[in-house]
Amino acid sequence: MSLSRMLENWSRLNQRDYYKDEPIMWGMSIDLNKCTGCASCVTACNAENNIPAVGKEKCGSGHTMSWMRIERYWDLPEGEADLAVEDSEYPERGAHFAPMMCQQCNHAPCEPVCPVAATYHTPDGLNAQVYNRCIGSRYCGTNCPFKVRYFNFFDYQEDIPHPMEMLLNPDITVRSKGVMEKCTFCVQRLRNAKGDQADKGIRGHVEDGAVQTACQQSCPTDAIVFGNLKDETSKVSHAWESHGVELNRHEQFNAEGERGYRVFEELNVEPSVMYLDRVRDTNA
Amino acid sequence: MSDFKMKDIEWAKINEDVLASLESPRKAFWIVLAVCFALVLCGVAAEIYQYNMGLGVALMNNPHYWQTYISNFVFWIGMSHSGTLLSAILLLTHADWRKPIYRFAEAMTFFSIATAAIFPVIHIGRVWDMYWVLPYPNQHAIWPNFRSPLLWDAFAITTYATSSALFLYIGMIPDLAICRDKAKGWRKKLYTAMSLGWMGRATEWIAFQKTYVLMACFLVPLAVSVHSIVASDFAMSIMPGWHVTSFPPYFVAGALYSGCAAIITLFVLLRYLFKFEAYMTPEIMDKTARLTFAIAMAWNFLNLSEYASIWYSHDMFEHEMLIDKFTGPYAGVVWTMLFCATVVPFAMAWKKVRVNMWAMFVISLLIQLGMWLERFQIVSPPLASNHEPWTQVVVWPGLVQMTITAASFGWFTMLFLIFCKVFPSVSMYEVKEMVYHRNKHGKQKLQDLDKIKDDMIKTEEGLS
Numbered sequence: 001m002s003l004s005r006m007l008e009n010w011s012r013l014n015q016r017d018y019y020k021d022e023p024i025m026w027g028m029s030i031d032l033n034k035c036t037g038c039a040s041c042v043t044a045c046n047a048e049n050n051i052p053a054v055g056k057e058k059c060g061s062g063h064t065m066s067w068m069r070i071e072r073y074w075d076l077p078e079g080e081a082d083l084a085v086e087d088s089e090y091p092e093r094g095a096h097f098a099p100m101m102c103q104q105c106n107h108a109p110c111e112p113v114c115p116v117a118a119t120y121h122t123p124d125g126l127n128a129q130v131y132n133r134c135i136g137s138r139y140c141g142t143n144c145p146f147k148v149r150y151f152n153f154f155d156y157q158e159d160i161p162h163p164m165e166m167l168l169n170p171d172i173t174v175r176s177k178g179v180m181e182k183c184t185f186c187v188q189r190l191r192n193a194k195g196d197q198a199d200k201g202i203r204g205h206v207e208d209g210a211v212q213t214a215c216q217q218s219c220p221t222d223a224i225v226f227g228n229l230k231d232e233t234s235k236v237s238h239a240w241e242s243h244g245v246e247l248n249r250h251e252q253f254n255a256e257g258e259r260g261y262r263v264f265e266e267l268n269v270e271p272s273v274m275y276l277d278r279v280r281d282t283n284a
Numbered sequence: 285m286s287d288f289k290m291k292d293i294e295w296a297k298i299n300e301d302v303l304a305s306l307e308s309p310r311k312a313f314w315i316v317l318a319v320c321f322a323l324v325l326c327g328v329a330a331e332i333y334q335y336n337m338g339l340g341v342a343l344m345n346n347p348h349y350w351q352t353y354i355s356n357f358v359f360w361i362g363m364s365h366s367g368t369l370l371s372a373i374l375l376l377t378h379a380d381w382r383k384p385i386y387r388f389a390e391a392m393t394f395f396s397i398a399t400a401a402i403f404p405v406i407h408i409g410r411v412w413d414m415y416w417v418l419p420y421p422n423q424h425a426i427w428p429n430f431r432s433p434l435l436w437d438a439f440a441i442t443t444y445a446t447s448s449a450l451f452l453y454i455g456m457i458p459d460l461a462i463c464r465d466k467a468k469g470w471r472k473k474l475y476t477a478m479s480l481g482w483m484g485r486a487t488e489w490i491a492f493q494k495t496y497v498l499m500a501c502f503l504v505p506l507a508v509s510v511h512s513i514v515a516s517d518f519a520m521s522i523m524p525g526w527h528v529t530s531f532p533p534y535f536v537a538g539a540l541y542s543g544c545a546a547i548i549t550l551f552v553l554l555r556y557l558f559k560f561e562a563y564m565t566p567e568i569m570d571k572t573a574r575l576t577f578a579i580a581m582a583w584n585f586l587n588l589s590e591y592a593s594i595w596y597s598h599d600m601f602e603h604e605m606l607i608d609k610f611t612g613p614y615a616g617v618v619w620t621m622l623f624c625a626t627v628v629p630f631a632m633a634w635k636k637v638r639v640n641m642w643a644m645f646v647i648s649l650l651i652q653l654g655m656w657l658e659r660f661q662i663v664s665p666p667l668a669s670n671h672e673p674w675t676q677v678v679v680w681p682g683l684v685q686m687t688i689t690a691a692s693f694g695w696f697t698m699l700f701l702i703f704c705k706v707f708p709s710v711s712m713y714e715v716k717e718m719v720y721h722r723n724k725h726g727k728q729k730l731q732d733l734d735k736i737k738d739d740m741i742k743t744e745e746g747l748s
Contacts, residue, residue: 058340061340061343061345062345062346062347062348062677062679063340063345063346064346065346069674071674100672100674109521109522112429112431112432113429113431113432113433113434113520113521114429114432114434115417115428115429115432115434115435115438116416116417116428116429117426117427117428117429117432133416133426134409134410135408135409135410135413135414135416135417136339136408136409136410137404137407137408137409137434138349138350138407138408138409139432139433139434139517139521141346141347141349142349142350142521142523142667143521143522143523145522145523145670145671145672146671146672147346147347147670147672147674147675150346151339151346151349151409152338152409153338153339153340153344153345153346154337154338154340155338177338177339177409178338178339178408178409178410178411179409179410180409264671267522267671269522
């Protein structure tokens with residue numbers, strides 16, 4: 001951005017809600033009540049986004065690359081956070097699963113810290129990562145409260161045995177070592193959908209359901225809903241509205257029966273992903 | 285003033301002694317140099333291995349992205365600050381005990397920046413694209429991100445390295461002229477070129493003094509801002525344990541602290557290797573140790589106030605992080621740091637310790653260990669205890685990281701020793717100045733005292 005452009009648009013740059021007038025803001029809603037922890041979203045994501053399978057050894061040393069991960073939490077009695085699972089009072093209730101990927105924060109902490117501006121906010125609400133520009137300082141990763149950025153510590157793609165590289169998705173790049181990557185909300189699909197609409201002569205609008213993310217598509221219980229938050233008729237807007245979740249808040253005030261929340265809202269990072277709290281039968 | 289034994293050194297002898305240091309150091313000099321060179325070679329091998337294989341061989345992993353490369357960077361930047369303190373701040377405050385030791389402190393400043401500047405390069409994933417952090421005109425028509433503290437780092441380091449090199453060089457010009465007059469062979473050529481035709485005229489001295497003081501005035505705020513910017517790398521983030529507003533002054537104090545310890549280490553080393561016993565006297569060591577002690581207390585105060593502000597805050601994550609620091613997997617590091625940097629300096633309360641070279645050598649090494657661990661415990665534990673419980677991963681630096689760390693010490697010492705072998709590491713003209721002032725003012729002051737005494741006796745007699 002040149003200085004003259006910056007000065008011309010100063011008032012707009014200072015606007016609190018910079019992308020207020022944009023027609024699209026991608027958002028998601030994940031219902032933890034429906035999530036069974038089957039990890040098909042993880043698999044679908046790996047296949048769609050050319051994410052390397054790092055193998056047992058590198059997985060053990062913490063070099064896993066899956067953009068989506070299933071976090072498993074056990075319900076422990078109030079105030080006993082350090083208890084081992086076996087000693088807890090309710091092992092029979094099972095674990096609680098939370099799929100966690102890039103929350104596409106609107107006040108993303110990763111964006112201002114990148115020295116080369118390789119990560120920035122797109123007008124449609126995505127937290128974009130430009131692989132070509134990334135120099136691998138990993139500052140974005142350390143500053144991410146969700147720790148959903150993954151760094152290519154090795155050149156994994158070189159290890160793919162010969163015919164297997166045919167499996168790679170041609171719509172998306174293959175990342176080399178030294179580059180940070182993360183969930184993009186399947187940006188290649190979003191761009192295609194926008195392009196299709198533009199071909200039909202419709203600009204700035206994508207019909208609800210015309211585009212699905214890989215995780216959403218593969219979820220057997222439909223726990224993941226994805227769409228345009230600016231479109232009031234979309235499923236995801238409905239989910240946000242009916243569970244009392246609003247943007248520009250650092251705490252949601254859920255009414256009776258509403259169970260929406262965003263992770264680490266108190267940090268004021270404005271995630272675009274809403275979770276629906278899991279309801280537990282405490283008498284079981 | 286009377287605690288100085290330097291009055292006895294003749295001016296001509298100062299030249300001879302310092303010039304002799306360029307020719308005939310002790311044999312140990314070559315041994316130290318060889319060890320340092322071997323360390324550097326090991327480090328280069330480790331870096332080549334890491335470059336080819338990918339950063340994963342350094343055993344950092346996905347949530348634990350930063351480790352010793354960043355802590356080394358902060359450590360070496362920090363060490364550079366005391367050179368500026370000793371040469372610039374003490375110059376402006378007219379503390380003339382600095383004169384025999386400030387030249388090597390300035391050299392230390394420059395070479396520790398040179399060491400620090402390597403670490404961002406080793407740290408980043410795509411070294412070959414490192415130049416993208418500089419705002420140069422390019423056909424992509426894209427700027428670097430001016431909001432990023434890492435970019436501020438790039439500016440701060442280049443500014444600081446340039447100006448401290450200039451400061452070192454300018455301060456050395458009169459001495460280079462002395463060397464030029466005595467040297468032969470390649471040294472003659474080198475010194476002739478570098479002394480810029482210095483003749484020692486009065487006008488030259490006036491211009492020289494003005495430039496030197498001006499540079500000192502520029503360097504002091506610069507040094508403070510440089511380490512504040514390095515502190516911003518952490519303070520500007522939202523990580524618990526990093527997001528601390530008191531970090532900039534805390535980092536500056538820590539920088540001066542570890543730098544003073546480094547000055548003491550190099551003081552003892554140079555004194556022995558280059559036979560500077562007559563110049564680097566126990567009295568100067570005493571003053572340096574007192575300064576170090578004062579800074580140690582400032583650092584400890586800021587450290588405690590950081591803990592206190594977290595302890596009495598309501599930030600749950602910061603709170604947990606603090607408890608985890610003292611009881612968690614990195615507790616050993618934190619307690620060793622507190623022992624080395626908080627308990628050990630109290631040994632300097634005794635004068636016997638302050639003037640004992642070997643004791644001070646050991647103390648300074650312990651303090652430096654403590655300060656290195658301080659940087660490690662700033663970088664690593666917060667990555668193992670952050671907001672997201674799922675990604676709290678404990679990682680210890682592996683062989684590659686430790687080899688490169690050791691190599692950085694070798695690299696620094698190697699450059700430093702080569703500098704001391706090629707250039708005069710004790711400022712000849714300033715020591716002469718000091719001896720002159722000491723002799724003149726010393727006598728005058730004694731006469732004055734006698735006069736006052738006489739006056740007092742007379743008044744007393746008059747009263748009675």
